[in-house]
Amino acid sequence: xxxxxxxxxxxxxxxxxxxxxxxxxxxxxxxxxxxxxxxxxxxxxxxxxxxxxxxxxxxxxxxxxxxxxxxxxxxxxxxxxxxxxxxxxxxxxxxxxxxxxxxxxxxxxxxxxxxxxxxxxxxxxxxxxxxxxxxxxxxxxxxxxxxxxxxxxxxxxxxxxxxxxxxxxxxxxxxxxxxxxxxxxxxxxxxxxxxxxxxxxxxxxxxxxxxxxxxxxxxxxxxxxxxxxxxxxxxxxxxxxxxxxxxxxxxxxxxxxxxxxxxxxxxxxxxxxxxxxxxxxxxxxxxxxxxxxxxxxxxxxxxxxxxxxxxxxxxxxxxxxxxxxxxxxxxxxxxxxxxxxxxxxxxxxxxxxxxxxxxxxxxxxxxxxxxxxxxxxxxxxxxxxxxxxxxxxxxxxxxxxxxxxxxxxxxxxxxxxxxxxxxxxxxxxxxxxxxxxxxxxxxxxxxxxxxxxxxxxxxxxxxxxxxxxxxxxxxxxxxxxxxxxxxxxxxxxxxxxxxxxxxxx
Numbered sequence: 001x002x003x004x005x006x007x008x009x010x011x012x013x014x015x016x017x018x019x020x021x022x023x024x025x026x027x028x029x030x031x032x033x034x035x036x037x038x039x040x041x042x043x044x045x046x047x048x049x050x051x052x053x054x055x056x057x058x059x060x061x062x063x064x065x066x067x068x069x070x071x072x073x074x075x076x077x078x079x080x081x082x083x084x085x086x087x088x089x090x091x092x093x094x095x096x097x098x099x100x101x102x103x104x105x106x107x108x109x110x111x112x113x114x115x116x117x118x119x120x121x122x123x124x125x126x127x128x129x130x131x132x133x134x135x136x137x138x139x140x141x142x143x144x145x146x147x148x149x150x151x152x153x154x155x156x157x158x159x160x161x162x163x164x165x166x167x168x169x170x171x172x173x174x175x176x177x178x179x180x181x182x183x184x185x186x187x188x189x190x191x192x193x194x195x196x197x198x199x200x201x202x203x204x205x206x207x208x209x210x211x212x213x214x215x216x217x218x219x220x221x222x223x224x225x226x227x228x229x230x231x232x233x234x235x236x237x238x239x240x241x242x243x244x245x246x247x248x249x250x251x252x253x254x255x256x257x258x259x260x261x262x263x264x265x266x267x268x269x270x271x272x273x274x275x276x277x278x279x280x281x282x283x284x285x286x287x288x289x290x291x292x293x294x295x296x297x298x299x300x301x302x303x304x305x306x307x308x309x310x311x312x313x314x315x316x317x318x319x320x321x322x323x324x325x326x327x328x329x330x331x332x333x334x335x336x337x338x339x340x341x342x343x344x345x346x347x348x349x350x351x352x353x354x355x356x357x358x359x360x361x362x363x364x365x366x367x368x369x370x371x372x373x374x375x376x377x378x379x380x381x382x383x384x385x386x387x388x389x390x391x392x393x394x395x396x397x398x399x400x401x402x403x404x405x406x407x408x409x410x411x412x413x414x415x416x417x418x419x420x421x422x423x424x425x426x427x428x429x430x431x432x433x434x435x436x437x438x439x440x441x442x443x444x445x446x447x448x449x450x451x452x453x454x455x456x457x458x459x460x461x462x463x464x465x466x467x468x469x470x471x472x473x474x475x476x477x478x479x480x481x482x483x484x485x486x487x488x489x490x491x492x493x494x495x496x497x498x499x500x501x502x503x504x505x
Contacts, residue, residue, distance in 0.1 A: 045072075048099040049075070049404065050102045059401045063401065067364060083275050093112075093115060101338055103335075103403060106332060106335075113452040117148070125142075128353075140331075153335025156333050157408055165289070166299060167289075168281075175193075175196050179315050181318065215466060217292070224252040225320075228322035242491070282302045377390065381418070
């Protein structure tokens with residue numbers, strides 16, 4: 001009997017101790033799970049961003065993980081190919097499916113003011129002074145992008161004009177041609193690139209210029225600048241008038257029509273995407289590309305993969321009837337807007353602003369711009385050295401992150417280059433040179449409610465008419481009829497509203 005009682009007591013004690021051990025182990029497991037959850041980012045604020053992908057690949061996971069680690073956030077990055085970005089963004093806007101932060105190109109932002117005024121986005125102006133980097137943002141640039149005096153976006157900073165010509169230098173050398181310096185020489189070069197067998201393969205299989213279905217960032221607006229066309233709006237007799245009413249705009253259409261008629265440009269340019277446009281120069285089908293000179297290094301890398309003997313260079317000064325001039329944008333190329341649909345509370349908004357503020361700090365800013373030290377770049381003292389050997393690596397692994405950088409040109413935390421790659425250095429120097437000749441849009445900062453409400457639909461009348469003229473489907477009288485249709489459909493009101501605002505300036 002005693003033996004039984006002892007045995008029962010022992011069993012009871014054992015069960016109690018075992019139970020306590022299980023509870024202790026469960027608690028330890030829970031703590032470990034919580035710790036792992038924190039490490040994996042489950043308890044961190046989610047930073048969701050929609051941004052354009054200008055490069056073949058998004059950034060490598062190691063870079064994203066490092067940014068998450070340093071910023072203590074969980075990143076959800078929606079990379080959309082640049083060629084379809086505007087359409088995808090507009091779809092997300094109309095279906096209320098925007099991310100918390102959305103990259104909005106300058107040209108799209110001008111047409112989004114109705115959405116902004118309707119309360120689709122947060123007014124971030126009152127919050128900026130609470131953040132050490134955001135409070136240092138350039139007040140002038142913030143003012144350029146303000147709507148009714150309110151600040152809605154964090155700006156990506158860019159030179160005001162990066163436009164120029166990326167051209168096959170080896171083709172010029174093969175044909176014993178110098179870089180073009182005026183519009184006639186440019187035409188002669190494009191003709192020789194088409195009919196002069198510039199690649200020396202004995203076949204007539206090349207064209208002069210590759211272009212795409214974009215009247216702004218494609219070739220048209222840059223060539224239009226060379227002809228002396230004003231930047232969107234000009235001033236005649238003290239009054240604002242749209243650019244397409246000028247003779248210079250018609251001269252540009254005639255020049256492009258000549259390239260089309262003589263087959264010096266891809267015949268499908270009116271419907272060609274940016275990717276297809278780029279592919280023509282990469283594969284050696286075309287010899288010139290007119291657009292952002294900053295694209296030259298990536299294009300060069302890809303051209304040389306296809307043909308190691310190929311060599312690209314840059315031209316920015318093309319003289320026209322009025323000398324050299326070039327169109328410009330304000331000192332921001334895009335803005336990050338913050339959706340009220342995706343960001344429900346002030347706490348979430350502050351988390352987003354905190355993230356962007358943190359990206360301007362030295363460690364994150366240089367990670368985004370240059371990648372991982374030792375893999376993507378090296379340092380000499382406190383300066384960054386980029387090498388040709390790592391340039392392809394950066395294109396495929398790092399460069400897409402540049403779209404996430406705000407106010408980087410004047411951010412003192414971004415390390416300077418000790419020695420730039422030659423083509424990048426040339427692009428930067430020529431972009432700086434463009435500043436001296438840049439034509440500004442005189443309506444910048446002026447308001448036209450009709451333009452904000454109907455600008456997209458009205459612009460289509462003019463863009464369609466411009467393409468149809470260049471393709472030979474409209475004559476000058478027909479083009480003028482389309483201008484009159486634009487005016488009747490609301491254009492006259494836009495002219496009146498801009499002139500009223502200009503008079504009060």
